[in-house]
Amino acid sequence: MPLPQIDPANYAAQLADKVSRYKQDFAACGLPEPEVFASAPLHYRLRAEFRIWHHDGRIDYAMFDPAAPKTPVLLADFPPAAAPIARAMPLLRDAVQGVEALKRKLFQVEFLATLSGELLVSLVYHRPLDEAWEAAARALAAQLGVLIIGRSRKQKIVLERDWLLESFELDGRQLRYQQFEGSFTQPNGEVNRHMLRWARAQAANLGGDLLELYCGNGNFTVALAPLFGRVLATEMSKTSVAAARYNLEANGVDNVTLVRMASEELSDAFAGGREYRRMQGVELAGYRFSTLFVDPPRSGLDAATLALAAGFDRILYISCNPQTLRDNVAALQASHRIAAAAAFDQFPYTHHLECGVLLARR
Numbered sequence: 001m002p003l004p005q006i007d008p009a010n011y012a013a014q015l016a017d018k019v020s021r022y023k024q025d026f027a028a029c030g031l032p033e034p035e036v037f038a039s040a041p042l043h044y045r046l047r048a049e050f051r052i053w054h055h056d057g058r059i060d061y062a063m064f065d066p067a068a069p070k071t072p073v074l075l076a077d078f079p080p081a082a083a084p085i086a087r088a089m090p091l092l093r094d095a096v097q098g099v100e101a102l103k104r105k106l107f108q109v110e111f112l113a114t115l116s117g118e119l120l121v122s123l124v125y126h127r128p129l130d131e132a133w134e135a136a137a138r139a140l141a142a143q144l145g146v147l148i149i150g151r152s153r154k155q156k157i158v159l160e161r162d163w164l165l166e167s168f169e170l171d172g173r174q175l176r177y178q179q180f181e182g183s184f185t186q187p188n189g190e191v192n193r194h195m196l197r198w199a200r201a202q203a204a205n206l207g208g209d210l211l212e213l214y215c216g217n218g219n220f221t222v223a224l225a226p227l228f229g230r231v232l233a234t235e236m237s238k239t240s241v242a243a244a245r246y247n248l249e250a251n252g253v254d255n256v257t258l259v260r261m262a263s264e265e266l267s268d269a270f271a272g273g274r275e276y277r278r279m280q281g282v283e284l285a286g287y288r289f290s291t292l293f294v295d296p297p298r299s300g301l302d303a304a305t306l307a308l309a310a311g312f313d314r315i316l317y318i319s320c321n322p323q324t325l326r327d328n329v330a331a332l333q334a335s336h337r338i339a340a341a342a343a344f345d346q347f348p349y350t351h352h353l354e355c356g357v358l359l360a361r362r
């Protein structure tokens, strides 16, 4: 796919096209009219990563068009980037340009920002990092008011911390989330808030207990937990589980049991498969599950997880891949209908669309 053309004049029409394709793709599945949540047309991305191009004694940010992978597209700025990234980009480039210890063999720069205004910059090198680099990087971090991490082969230098603290208002609560560099976080902060609000609206009257798979850093868990009696949440990544524990506590959520498990393993445990040490103390029979919440990777739900899902009265499904969502919904068609649908434009100017559906037992 070529590099996206960022033109706010085309934004509304492009989103309308995506939504119309979504409706066509799901025509056979009885999709109700989806609620559509647009992105801000500019400055929406909380993550951005660029190659650094060294030429004529200077450096520039660069991206590559897959159609011409050897020709760098040099960027003076990057309009999709959220405000903290957009502000820092030229300042960082110019500061690095003037300091040999920072510039030499700098290969890539990765930005991670929050709606709360924090910014973490990872500088990736093709050489080992030394004390001179560290001293220069500390000065740069202080000058720009950002967090900096240096990375090179088998080396990661964290100057202060390798995580950010996100914070935003949601339905009258001020939520806080630890977000680790290198772990999954939703890329479009405002659209994420729409997803959380929509999920809460769907779950508002479901009651009972909630099972959540693929919970990441607890993004949805923290938002949804107050609507349910008890919550059992699972996630595979160790770092995300650590962040989720922090986030449950930071938000005063105390009705969640969190287990580090792959969805396949959890489905096996539910089906009465082998005993899992990580499930010790979790009495599955004691839960009164009304609802399953899933937000899987692009591959969607595996067969065992689909079989687990079929046993739930309500399935709230957030998906970053309409194709696998459609396959999964089709596989549940005999037992579940789509009761509500939404489209969230996490990725403006691309073909990607994030979708939400609430499935209810027929």
Ligand SMILES: C[S@@+](CC[C@H](N)C(=O)[O-])C[C@H]1O[C@@H](n2cnc3c(N)ncnc32)[C@H](O)[C@@H]1O
Pocket: 184, 185, 186, 213, 214, 215, 216, 217, 218, 219, 220, 234, 235, 236, 237, 240, 261, 262, 263, 264, 295, 296, 297, 320
């Ligand atoms: C799309 S992210 C969603 C995370 C979270 N719900 C959020 O909003 O930030 C998918 C998550 O699934 C996790 N994951 C991927 N494969 C998994 C598996 N087989 N079992 C459990 N978790 C998995 C990833 O580590 C990631 O955190």
